[in-house]
Amino acid sequence: MSTTQKKQNQKTAKISPARLAAFEILSKIETEKAFSSVLLPFYEEKLSPEDRALCHEITLGVLRKQLYLDRIIGNYTNNKKLDAAVTIALRIGLYQLLFLDKIPAYSAINESVNIVQKAKKTSAKGFVNAVLRRATREKFEFEFADEIERISVETSHPRWLLEKWSAQFGAQEAEKLAIENNRIPQLAFRLTGKFFRRNADEQSEILSEIDAAYEKSEHVESCYITEKYDAKLFALADSGDIYFQDEGSQMVGQAVNLQKGERFLDVCASPGSKTTQIDAQSFNKKTRNSIFAGDLHFQRVKFLRENCRSHRAGSVKIVQYDAEKSLPFAEESFDAVLLDAPCSGTGTIRHNPEIRYFLEEKDFADLKAKQLRILNNASNLLKTGGRLIYSTCSLEVEENEAVCKTFLNENRNFIQTAAGLPEKFLTSENFARTFPQKDKMDGFFIAVFEKK
């Protein structure tokens, strides 16, 4: 290769830090089932504010439009099986061409070509260039076999998931839910434990620092909501004065409602959003509770411990265990136990758009079995008259109503109650459910049982 050619190649191989970060994040999500909510903060920390915004937009935008983009790419490539790096470079390029007005077409195309070069797929450079150039010339006309396929492509949700939601909630509601899952969610936050230790004047002084308009939640005492992503809010979160936590998640913490002197266990607690919320409530209401929290893996427990420390929830006693096997506490030793169970997370797709591509239909039976094993172990720890709160961030009947009904059938010493649950969200069976498309919060399920 001549020196001029080498120079030219080096020049064309330039990729903006934002697009490179988006490519690396999307590759990890595609090949390792990693989560955007974990990877974005890690990558964005090293980027300038402009690059951070572009990386965020491209990563989440591609995930929210993935099936839509793939339909167009499939048409231009005769549905040929492509290497993952080539597919992701094409998705990134096409997303910018179709949805980002301010990005010139040449830069969207050239940078995707450079991405495949950087990924050592040099032979695909011409192919990526040709596909993206074709996309700038031709307007793609979609054709759908039926309504479900239209919704699946337009909202970028797998067909089987939409069929499942249609069977559960009706076709119209399923479409509304899928549309809502692609909207940028409101920002919900609460004042941290640290904050609760200040007096009312200091509290309003700190809240007055927030430039964005915000309001108090109608349903959750501790929760504030804003539509606007404001730099001051992020500064307050960095300094530990506020904590971002979805309104639905805070509703679970509120449902625990500890009374004076009660001993409480948060069974599946990491990263500790609800543990720290419940500890702050306990401090604020002076109910003097003994709070225990645990999780499965060392890293998750470490994360839980760090979070408790930063929320000044240092008195929470933290334990590591496999709750499916057994829990290291004496029987009948708690007044209240929360099981915020490991679940599919279909209620949180607004915040975790990739979940829809990770799940398979067969997962729900395994999740139900796991949830029941943990629920049964947790139930043994309750004193007579004690409360067992079961929650998930799943919308699926298998992980919610079905788990609760099996549990009640097999444990006749428990009765279901609606105590502490906000009435507006109660179903005809006295379970609480929230939905992104109706309630503008993540989809949570909450059930409360009392031990007779």
Ligand SMILES: C[S@@+](CC[C@H](N)C(=O)[O-])C[C@H]1O[C@@H](n2cnc3c(N)ncnc32)[C@H](O)[C@@H]1O
């Ligand atoms: C929905 S998350 C909990 C979120 C947490 N309650 C919060 O609000 O921050 C479920 C948790 O269950 C934990 N988990 C999964 N299997 C477990 C097991 N067998 N024993 C204990 N914890 C488990 C996961 O590590 C995960 O942290």
